[in-house]
Amino acid sequence: MSTRGFGRVIRLGAINFWRNRWLSLASVLVVGITLFIIGVFFIQGVVIQNTTQAIQDKLDISVYFNDDVDEQVITDIQRSIANRPDVKSVEYITKEKAFEIFQSRPSSEKIKSLITPEDNPLPRSLVIRPSSPQDLEQLAKLFEADRYEALVRRVSYQDNKNVIESLVEASTTVKKNGWILTAVAIILSFILIYNTTRIIIVSRADEIEIMRLVGSTESFVRWPFLIEASLYGVFGALGASGALYVFLQYDLASATPLLSIANFLAPDMLSFYVDHLIIIIAVMIAAGVLIATTMSSFAVRRFVKL
Amino acid sequence: MIDIRNVTKSYSRSSNPKQRILALDDINLEIGKGEFVNLVGPSGAGKSTLIRLLIAEERPDEGSILVSKRDIARLRTKDLPYYRRKIGVVFQDFKLLPVKTVWENIAFALEVSDAASSDIQDRVPKILTMVGLGDKGQNYPSELSGGERQRVAIARAMIHSPRILIADEPTGNLDPTTTWEIVELLERIHRSGTTVILATHDKAVVDKLRKRVIVIEHGRVVSDEKIGRYIVPGEA
Numbered sequence: 001m002s003t004r005g006f007g008r009v010i011r012l013g014a015i016n017f018w019r020n021r022w023l024s025l026a027s028v029l030v031v032g033i034t035l036f037i038i039g040v041f042f043i044q045g046v047v048i049q050n051t052t053q054a055i056q057d058k059l060d061i062s063v064y065f066n067d068d069v070d071e072q073v074i075t076d077i078q079r080s081i082a083n084r085p086d087v088k089s090v091e092y093i094t095k096e097k098a099f100e101i102f103q104s105r106p107s108s109e110k111i112k113s114l115i116t117p118e119d120n121p122l123p124r125s126l127v128i129r130p131s132s133p134q135d136l137e138q139l140a141k142l143f144e145a146d147r148y149e150a151l152v153r154r155v156s157y158q159d160n161k162n163v164i165e166s167l168v169e170a171s172t173t174v175k176k177n178g179w180i181l182t183a184v185a186i187i188l189s190f191i192l193i194y195n196t197t198r199i200i201i202v203s204r205a206d207e208i209e210i211m212r213l214v215g216s217t218e219s220f221v222r223w224p225f226l227i228e229a230s231l232y233g234v235f236g237a238l239g240a241s242g243a244l245y246v247f248l249q250y251d252l253a254s255a256t257p258l259l260s261i262a263n264f265l266a267p268d269m270l271s272f273y274v275d276h277l278i279i280i281i282a283v284m285i286a287a288g289v290l291i292a293t294t295m296s297s298f299a300v301r302r303f304v305k306l
Numbered sequence: 307m308i309d310i311r312n313v314t315k316s317y318s319r320s321s322n323p324k325q326r327i328l329a330l331d332d333i334n335l336e337i338g339k340g341e342f343v344n345l346v347g348p349s350g351a352g353k354s355t356l357i358r359l360l361i362a363e364e365r366p367d368e369g370s371i372l373v374s375k376r377d378i379a380r381l382r383t384k385d386l387p388y389y390r391r392k393i394g395v396v397f398q399d400f401k402l403l404p405v406k407t408v409w410e411n412i413a414f415a416l417e418v419s420d421a422a423s424s425d426i427q428d429r430v431p432k433i434l435t436m437v438g439l440g441d442k443g444q445n446y447p448s449e450l451s452g453g454e455r456q457r458v459a460i461a462r463a464m465i466h467s468p469r470i471l472i473a474d475e476p477t478g479n480l481d482p483t484t485t486w487e488i489v490e491l492l493e494r495i496h497r498s499g500t501t502v503i504l505a506t507h508d509k510a511v512v513d514k515l516r517k518r519v520i521v522i523e524h525g526r527v528v529s530d531e532k533i534g535r536y537i538v539p540g541e542a
Contacts, residue, residue: 002420005420019405206401212390213390215388215418216387217384217387217418218387
């Protein structure tokens with residue numbers, strides 16, 4: 001098709017989009033809802049991934065040893081723990097190292113002066129990083145065994161436990177719900193766009209016949225339908241992008257538990273969305289156009305006999 | 307110009323697909339360049355089938371249809387649009403696009419053939435003037451009378467300056483006065499050198515035109531006279 005012809009089919013498609021505006025609106029809504037659902041789960045997935053990763057990197061168990069424990073015992077424990085598959089790394093913090101860490105902390109000079117290298121009450125410890133957050137608890141439990149009772153002063157990991165657990169749970173649920181809802185949304189929008197195009201084709205059977213009789217080529221008949229469908233995609237994507245913003249900005253996630261399990265992530269999701277606004281809208285438009293034109297061309301191939 | 311040789315066409319009966327109905331039975335016709343031909347005969351005689359074959363809406367079972375020495379019975383699907391741009395066709399029900407203005411309806415036939423916009427701007431007003439609708443370009447078909455709609459259809463058919471104009475019962479929906487206006491327009495088109503094929507039921511039109519009359523009945527050519535009258539065998 002020539003450039004001029006292409007310009008004409010775009011104009012025809014746009015005119016048809018407007019003249020069938022109620023059907024168009026329905027299709028735009030369905031594409032928009034589909035993209036919105038995909039968008040929520042995608043952003044949520046990314047944010048959960050990032051947050052989990054960030055917390056996971058900071059995640060560790062500190063096992064503090066009594067001062068009377070022989071250093072050899074501690075390094076033996078370090079070696080045996082390091083070989084476990086659920087352990088990423090084990091670091092031995094000596095009294096000197098603990099002192100350095102203490103001094104580097106942002107606290108007042110008065111407090112800092114309480115401890116000196118000569119008079120150092122800070123215990124030695126092993127800092128254990130688990131391979132995955134789920135391993136945290138079982139690693140901590142190891143040190144509840146009787147043989148450690150005389151050696152270990154304290155095991156600390158409790159602080160982050162709840163956050164980690166809810167994150168792990170959230171990411172699993174979000175992934176599962178996300179897939180199901182996204183699949184349902186895509187199937188629904190396929191069915192609706194297919195039927196919309198079919199209705200339009202059937203209602204315009206006369207028009208298509210006339211187009212053929214005055215010498216339209218096949219592509220001149222088909223392209224306006226694809227243009228029309230592309231417009232569903234574009235407007236659906238723009239609508240979905242706007243809806244996503246409102247959804248995140250006003251924290252509607254907490255009102256829709258099915259869509260968002262981890263609604264405490266909303267602020268992070270909003271900043272991710274704003275930071276990646278252009279790429280998100282571009283991907284949404286591409287996905288919307290792809291979904292809409294695929295279904296439309298199925299319907300056109302099936303119902304436009306040339 | 308048009309050479310129809312041994313053309314046979316049958317349809318399967320919808321109630322019994324195995325049973326065939328013979329619509330055209332070994333038709334032979336030759337239509338010369340610049341002729342005005344009336345195609346007459348009762349309903350179901352095969353006129354419409356012949357028209358559909360001529361505009362390549364359907365293909366014959368047997369035989370060939372040569373238009374400008376080209377067998378349109380063997381046109382490839384992708385060549386059909388280009389053939390249709392070379393012939394003008396007018397129907398009883400006008401077949402105008404209701405959501406387009408008169409101007410757009412006519413321009414559309416040029417747009418699909420990739421004509422330049424300047425060309426469209428130039429030709430549409432001329433053809434509208436020719437059919438006497440110079441001031442109706444911005445009207446929609448629903449705002450026009452039957453006769454005016456048929457003029458729009460004729461204008462659209464003639465916009466490519468085709469050498470053949472095929473009119474299938476163009477006056478079938480029109481009152482007598484309007485009928486004569488349309489017939490006069492067809493004669494004018496004929497005088498400018500276009501071959502016109504007019505399929506009609508209208509005895510008065512045929513008798514007044516005093517042009518070649520081909521009578522089709524039961525799928526056969528039963529009469530073909532140079533300057534004929536509307537005669538249905540058995541009635542004469």
